Each structure stands twice: as C-alpha cells, then as structure tokens.
Amino acid sequence: MGMTTKEYMELSEEYVLHTYNRFPLVLEKGEGTYLYDVEGNAYMDFASGIGVFALGYSNKEFGEALKAQVDKVIHTSNLYYNVPLGTAAEHLAKSCGMSKVFFTNSGTEAIEGAIKAARKYAYLRDNSTDHEIIAMNSSFHGRSLGALSVTGNEHYQEPFRPLIGGVRFAEFNNIDSVKAQLTDKTCAIIMETVQGEGGIYPADPAFLKEVREICNARDILLILDEIQCGMGRTGTMFAWQQYGVQPDIMTSAKALGCGIPVGAFVLNEKVAKASLVPGDHGTTYGGNPLACAAVNAVFEQFEKLDLLSHVKDVAAYLEEKLDELAAKHDCIKERRGKGLMQGLELTGKPVGEVITAAREKGLLVISAEHNVLRMLPPLIITKEDVDKAISIIDSSL
Numbered sequence: 001m002g003m004t005t006k007e008y009m010e011l012s013e014e015y016v017l018h019t020y021n022r023f024p025l026v027l028e029k030g031e032g033t034y035l036y037d038v039e040g041n042a043y044m045d046f047a048s049g050i051g052v053f054a055l056g057y058s059n060k061e062f063g064e065a066l067k068a069q070v071d072k073v074i075h076t077s078n079l080y081y082n083v084p085l086g087t088a089a090e091h092l093a094k095s096c097g098m099s100k101v102f103f104t105n106s107g108t109e110a111i112e113g114a115i116k117a118a119r120k121y122a123y124l125r126d127n128s129t130d131h132e133i134i135a136m137n138s139s140f141h142g143r144s145l146g147a148l149s150v151t152g153n154e155h156y157q158e159p160f161r162p163l164i165g166g167v168r169f170a171e172f173n174n175i176d177s178v179k180a181q182l183t184d185k186t187c188a189i190i191m192e193t194v195q196g197e198g199g200i201y202p203a204d205p206a207f208l209k210e211v212r213e214i215c216n217a218r219d220i221l222l223i224l225d226e227i228q229c230g231m232g233r234t235g236t237m238f239a240w241q242q243y244g245v246q247p248d249i250m251t252s253a254k255a256l257g258c259g260i261p262v263g264a265f266v267l268n269e270k271v272a273k274a275s276l277v278p279g280d281h282g283t284t285y286g287g288n289p290l291a292c293a294a295v296n297a298v299f300e301q302f303e304k305l306d307l308l309s310h311v312k313d314v315a316a317y318l319e320e321k322l323d324e325l326a327a328k329h330d331c332i333k334e335r336r337g338k339g340l341m342q343g344l345e346l347t348g349k350p351v352g353e354v355i356t357a358a359r360e361k362g363l364l365v366i367s368a369e370h371n372v373l374r375m376l377p378p379l380i381i382t383k384e385d386v387d388k389a390i391s392i393i394d395s396s397l
C-alpha cells in the first residue's frame with residue numbers, strides 16, 4: 001500500500017527469482033483496453049497479458065461470474081464432479097467439434113497431456129515404447145520438460161538436456177523437411193497453427209493440408225497448439241478452422257480463462273476412445289470450479305458480444321493500417337499474422353527501442369523472436385483504438 005514504483009520493483013527483485021527482465025512499470029488495475037500503473041499512468045494494452053485477456057479488463061459479467069463462484073466453492077479436486085465442469089467442457093468441445101476435454105492449469109501442461117495422449121494411443125496400437133514426435137523449428141510449446149522437448153529453440157533447450165527422447169525437428173511450412181523426419185516410429189506431428197513466440201508465422205494452407213494427409217495415411221496424430229492463436233484471436237474460434245483440416249489433438253490455454261489459469265487438451269473421438277484411461281493422467285487443480293466458471297463466462301461473453309464477427313471486422317482494419325505503416329517505414333521488412341495476432345518484422349531498428357518508445361507514449365506492445373514487434377490486443381478493441389495504437393507505433397518507429 002502506498003509504495004512507489006521504485007519500491008515495488010525493488011521488493012519484487014529482492015524476493016522473486018530473476019527469470020524475467022521486466023519492463024519498469026508496476027501495474028495496478030485495468031479497465032477496458034487500458035492498464036494503469038501505480039502512478040496513475042494509462043497504457044493502451046496491445047499485448048493483453050500475452051494474448052490472455054481477450055475480453056478486456058473490466059468485463060462486468062465475467063467478474064461477477066467469478067465472484068459468484070468464489071462465494072460458492074473454489075476448489076473440490078477431481079475426485080468429485082463439480083457444477084461448472086461439464087458445461088465448460090461442453091463449450092470447448094462444441095466450439096472445435098471434438099470429443100473429450102482434459103482441463104489443465106496452463107498451456108505447458110496442456111502440451112504435456114497432448115504428448116502423453118499421443119504416446120498412449122501409439123502404445124495401445126503396437127505395444128512399443130520408442131515412438132517419435134515431429135516438432136517444428138522456431139516453435140514454442142512451453143517450459144516444462146516435455147513441452148520444452150518439442151520447442152524448436154536451442155537456446156531454451158540446451159541447459160536443460162537431456163530432454164525427452166524421440167523428438168525430431170522439421171522446418172515449419174516445408175513439407176519436404178517434414179517428410180525427411182518421418183519414420184515407422186512417428187506417432188505425432190505437433191505445431192502451432194500460427195507460430196507465436198517464433199515470430200508470428202501462420203501455417204501455409206498447403207503445408208497444413210499435406211501434413212494432415214501424411215498423418216491420415218500413416219495413422220500419425222496431428223497435434224495443433226492453439227494456446228496463443230486460438231480462442232477467437234484470428235477471427236474463428238480456432239485458427240485451424242480456416243484451413244479445412246482438423247487436428248486429432250488440440251491444446252488451448254491463454255484466453256481460455258481470460259486470466260484465471262486454465263488450459264486444456266482436447267481429443268477427437270478416435271484418440272479419446274483409445275488413449276488415456278483412469279490412472280494415466282491427473283491434476284489436483286485442473287478443471288476446478290473457479291477455472292470452469294471462468295471458461296463458461298468466457299464462452300458466454302464470446303457469444304453475447306459476437307466477438308468472432310467483431311474480430312474479423314476490426315482485424316481487417318488493423319491489417320490495412322499496419323500495411324500502410326509497412327509501406328511508409330523502411331525499417332519494417334514485413335507484416336505477418338492472422339486476425340488480431342500480428343507482427344511487424346523490423347530490420348535495422350532494435351525492436352526493444354520501439355517497444356520502450358511506445359510504452360513512454362502510452363502503448364504496450366511486445367516482441368517475438370528478436371526482431372518482430374508483436375501485437376495481441378484484447379479482442380474487444382475498436383477501430384478508434386487501432387487508430388491510436390497505429391499513430392503511437394508510427395511515431396515510435
């Protein structure tokens with residue numbers, strides 16, 4: 001209470017393990033598309049907590065649904081049924097046309113579960129224990145050891161070896177590279193539908209289609225990681241829904257609970273019928289009543305606010321404005337993205353400096369890879385918000 005920015009920062013640095021170089025601001029509250037620091041400065045948030053706060057910061061019904069659940073019960077464990085659980089799973093399963101949901105507490109845990117389900121499926125098929133997974137270079141799937149093992153980033157992986165075995169890496173959007181990694185032991189191919197941390201690279205439609213065909217022909221499971229690009233961010237509930245292919249296993253998190261820690265892996269009928277059974281997987285918190293109340297409230301708000309149509313509309317405007325910026329500034333090499341997941345690849349201009357300049361002018365944006373300015377605004381942003389953000393980015397460049 002009543003500490004200065006400097007004091008909050010010093011206290012945190014004294015006791016919190018230093019695994020992040022945090023931006024020097026202490027956030028206190030949020031409203032709509034704005035965050036406020038302890039000094040009362042307002043920041044328009046074009047990062048939404050790394051693609052989490054899809055609904056913006058002051059959705060009243062979302063907050064009230066959480067408060068109501070807090071007053072009833074927050075946690076019961078998975079040894080019992082709870083009231084919001086079934087509806088939350090139904091919402092998620094129906095939104096992707098898949099069969100069964102397992103709720104986790106994070107994205108990385110959703111990836112762990114997806115890997116286990118894929119391995120178990122292959123194990124039940126042929127009883128062998130040396131199955132392989134093909135993952136993509138420059139991917140990101142999380143920081144736990146299993147998820148890190150399929151994350152195509154040598155810098156993240158090296159200090160923590162040995163990782164889980166049987167992972168081969170292929171080049172994203174290069175089908176020959178995937179074919180070169182196929183063996184009789186391949187049980188799954190995992191990728192983000194739109195690579196996020198790796199620099200905002202959407203999958204090529206032809207690539208994803210061919211991967212799906214390879215998977216069909218060899219009974220390999222396709223795992224699509226929709227943790228960052230899913231939940232409406234690209235204009236459909238999940239990005240793969242624009243590609244005419246379906247995953248066998250999908251992971252979700254980030255905006256799924258809009259700030260309440262919840263993730264999920266979702267299995268299609270084929271995998272659900274022949275993989276994880278009681279005793280194979282578990283979690284103490286996963287799918288607890290508070291998390292499921294959040295998921296239900298998120299899906300209700302998506303419907304009520306007609307967010308998918310809104311995203312399509314406002315994203316088209318954002319893309320147009322970003323393309324204008326790209327035409328104007330030589331330091332923008334390329335705009336990439338889908339919907340409200342956009343990146344500007346910079347050249348000859350350090351992205352960190354642009355982020356700092358934007359923050360000083362009241363706009364929060366983040367980076368991806370080392371040279372991409374990344375935007376993941378709340379899905380509720382308006383065209384006026386876009387205009388304001390574009391003008392700040394313009395002057396920051």
Ligand SMILES: *Cc1c(COP(=O)(O)O)cnc(C)c1O
Nearest residue numbers: 106107108140141142196227228
């Ligand atoms: C953020 C992210 C993860 C990891 O999620 P956590 O909740 O941080 O564990 C996995 N995959 C993708 C694509 C992500 O963006």
